[in-house]
Amino acid sequence: MTACLLETRTVSRNFGALAAVSDVEFRLEVGARHALIGPNGAGKTTFINLLTGVLRPTQGRVMLKGRDVTDIPEAQRVKLGIARTFQINRLFRGLTVLENVYIAVSERLGIALDMFRPAGARRDVIEEAMHLIAALKLEDDTGRRVSELPYGRQRLVEIAIALGLKPEVLLLDEPAAGVPSAESHIILDAIGSLSEQIGVLIIEHDMDVVFRFAERITVMVGGRIFAEGTPKEIAADPEIRAVYLGQAYHG
Amino acid sequence: MIVAAIKPTEHLAALAFAGRHRPRVWEPAPWIFAIAFYFAFPNYLGFGTELLVTILFALSLDLVLGYAGIITLGHAAFFGAGAYTVGMLAYHGIWNEPISSLMLAAIVAALVGLGSGLVLLRTQGLTLLMLTLCTMALLEEAANLGHEYTGGFDGLASLPIPPLLGLFEFNPLYPRTQYLYVLIVLFIAFLFVRTLIYSPFGQSLAGIRENTLRMHAVGSPVRARLITCYTISAAIAGIAGGLWAQANAYVNLTTLSLDRAAMVLIALILGGYGRIYGGFVGAVAYMALAHFLAKLYPTGWQLGLGLLLVVIALFARNGILGIGEALLRRIRAKHMPQ
Amino acid sequence: MILGVDVASMILGGVAAGMVLFIVSVGLSVTMGLMGFVNLAHGAFAMLGGYIIVLSMNYWGVHFLPALALGFVVTAAVSFAFERLLYARLYRATELDQVLFTIGLVFMAIASVTLVVGPENQQLVLPAMLQGQVDLGFTQYRTYSIFLIAIGIIIVVGLWLGFERTRIGAQIRATVDNRRMTESLGINVDRLFTITFAFGSGMAALGGGLGAEFLGLDPQYALKYLVYFLIVVAVGGLGRVTGVFYAALLIGVLDFALKKYIPKGGTLFIFGLTILLLLWRPQGLFAGRAT
Ligand SMILES: Nc1ncnc2c1ncn2[C@@H]1O[C@H](COP(=O)(O)OP(=O)(O)O)[C@@H](O)[C@H]1O
Ligand SMILES: [Mg+2]
Secondary structure (H helix, E strand, O other): OOOEEEEEEEEEEEEOOEEEEEEEEEEEEOOOEEEEEOOOOOOHHHHHHHHHOOOOOOEEEEEEOOEEOOOOOHHHHHHOOEEEOOOOOOOOOOOEHHHHHHHHHHHHHOOOOOOOOOHHHOHHHHHHHHHHHHHOOOHHHOOOEHHHOOHHHHHHHHHHHHHHOOOOEEEEEOOOOOOOHHHHHHHHHHHHOOOOOOEEEEEOOOHHHHHHHOOEEEEEEOOEEEEEEOHHHHHHOHHHHHHHHHHHHHO | OOOOOOOHHHOHHHHHHHOOOOOOOOOOHHHHHHHHHHHHOHHHHHHHHHHHHHHHHHHHHHHHHHHOOOOOOOOHHHHHHHHHHHHHHHHOOOOOOHHHHHHHHHHHHHHHHHHHHHHHOOOOHHHHHHHHHHHHHHHHHHHHHOHHHHOHHHOEOOOOOOOEOOOEOOOOOOOHHHHHHHHHHHHHHHHHHHHHHOOHHHHHHHHHHHOHHHHHHOOOOHHHHHHHHHHHHHHHHHHHHHHHHHHHOOEOHHHHOHHHHHHHHHHHHHHOOOOOOHHHHHHHHHHHHHHHHHOOOHHHHHHHHHHHHHHHHHHOOOHHHHHHHHHHHHHHHHHOOO | OHHHHHHHHHHHHHHHHHHHHHHHHHHHHHHHHHHOOOOOOHHHHHHHHHHHHHHHHHHHOOOHHHHHHHHHHHHHHHHHHHHHHOHHHHOOOOHHHHHHHHHHHHHHHHHHHHHHOOOOOOOOOOOHHHOOEEEOOOOEEEHHHHHHHHHHHHHHHHHHHHHHHOHHHHHHHHHHHOHHHHHHOOOOHHHHHHHHHHHHHHHHHHHHHHHHHHHOOOOOHHHHOHHHHHHHHHHHOOOOHHHHHHHHHHHHHHHHHHHHHOOOOHHHHHHHHHHHHHHHOOOOOOOOOOO
């Protein structure tokens, strides 16, 4: 058995009467390439919010590298090695692409409290940020404000920020949503070149992407885990084909 | 592609970022003006001193409002805390050496900032706005009530401020010492703030302002950052208040009033917040207008000020400097066709 | 026994003041709750209403109740125009812009009233029927205070029913709780806001007129009591009719009692208490309730 990075035990979250996530038992292994799929409103984003500490579960525990992090706030969980992207961009819109990535890298390195030295004097931080920017083919936009970029390019910044945190667990919430298909390979390439040690969980609607990328797939429906298995098992499951895959393929 | 061939840190935008803190050619200009003012208008040095104090106060507000994005209506709390520290220590014969008094003013104001920041900055939006207002009102009431120590409504007048460094008299009629003293303190504080905003810390404040939620998601201890910034800003505001008390040799309730808090806010907004020179431009514009108009046509002044605020909020959110920047950009675009 | 009567009359006075606070503040709470709009000019609308009511009585001899109605209607109409023409542009603006914009309106209101009417206080002369005292059995008390309490109760019951029983009330509640969801249900939140804004300003106008007798009415009104209105809203909770009602009564009674027993430190206490209350419950003391 490989080591477990992230694990949930009967995690649930209700919004009033709505059970957005119920009794989810989930494991993410070291080096995992795991996809989470399910129809809109299935509770996938809510589940990510529970993993990262944006939301507190109504019930259940979240374990990160064997440690119970259920009561640890979001920012501290990041320090423990978990990072994410957002389904809807959450960027520093008034700042440049470089500044966006710089912020992430400087937080990771713990230099963000330094108030007596110019940010520009940290060449190492700039260099690392520039490498990420290059990896996401954003060089031409380095000095532009994020708010001036087309949405698809902004999605790439979203990923660059998360990668700047050098996480051990990376959670990607529909990273390619809103990215023109001509550019979506940039995202896949960037994710594909991640270290083997990182566990990646991706939420994605494009089944081609899912089957190409994932070694394991979890299907979520109505807040519950509906099925889990290898791509082959999932693709072969007639029930899943009926409730989900078929509909995703055709519309 | 050529871009890929050069080292990433030599990318033009990366170079621009790496050098963005370097002084620009025009940056000595405001200081040259300030010194020229000293020689050109010896009869207006009282006004000039008040103006410099306001700039310093606006600079402190800019740190929380323009850089960290904390909206406060109560920044005079720290100005007043500094002013009363200097005033009470001097009046009661405890301590009045100007420079160390100023440091004490900074410390007291920083403590007020830290104490209130620890509790206020847990909240946001309307609640935060209310709490900043209430804190200031609370201090104002306390200063009003603590008559024995603070002089109550009348304040403390004729503060015995000894010569600066034992050499330079504070003469209330010819405030030459005051002017230069305040100018030097302003310059030091400005250098500090300028360094801070271009530092990684300043960058993280900008991050909090732009998207607090994302800052949590990159692992930033947002509240601690904000409290740090709030405390530093309070200390600078306290220095401004301390200078005000020393320069005028009195302190009264107006240092803690909503009027003062609103005035500095308006001045900063007028100049353009989140720009290090916004406070300079705004304070000059505001004080010059106020100096000439407010006394002649007080009601018209208020009407105009209100209209100005409405117009700024609706059409010119970045103030005078913002308008200037937009004009510059337009001119450049014209002269450099793609 | 004397003490008991004393306490009773103090509470009555405080409750009467609290009713006025409620009538003025409730609109502010609902509009802030609906749109998250920081409207510091709410006191200016109360002032506008107060002037219309008092001046129409003093100069045209309009009776008190019709004057109140006039104040309500005119202020609601004026605020409707303001909302459509100006406020609507700032819904998505930052809080800072909203603060600046509304402070600007306050300054303009103060200056305009000073220019047009003059800086002096406008006296509200109550109709004879509301002057003097009534016998409550255990004590004599000012007729007008009792009148205010009665009006306040009628209004809070009316508003509560409106909130609970009408479609628009349900829409307001739903929007305050979850704006996004309401919008996705196809409810026109902008229109809802226009209506509540005009109505809330009209209520403020009523409060301005009703309270003019003891709060006074001069151009500074728009700023002088703003902190109180904001405290009531912050303590009562955004978009909460009953919360604002309780908070207004609490602040009204406290203010009245403190002014009487510790005339000097009273305000200090109120500000201090507000800070503590808001720290304990940042969403307002009564925010947990449904309305
Ligand atoms: N903050 C919230 N408040 C109330 N309901 C929410 C909230 N966030 C999500 N929901 C609801 O929870 C359900 C699951 O949403 P979500 O996790 O976003 O689904 P998915 O990401 O799978 O599309 C949806 O019905 C959604 O409306
Ligand atoms: Mg989702």
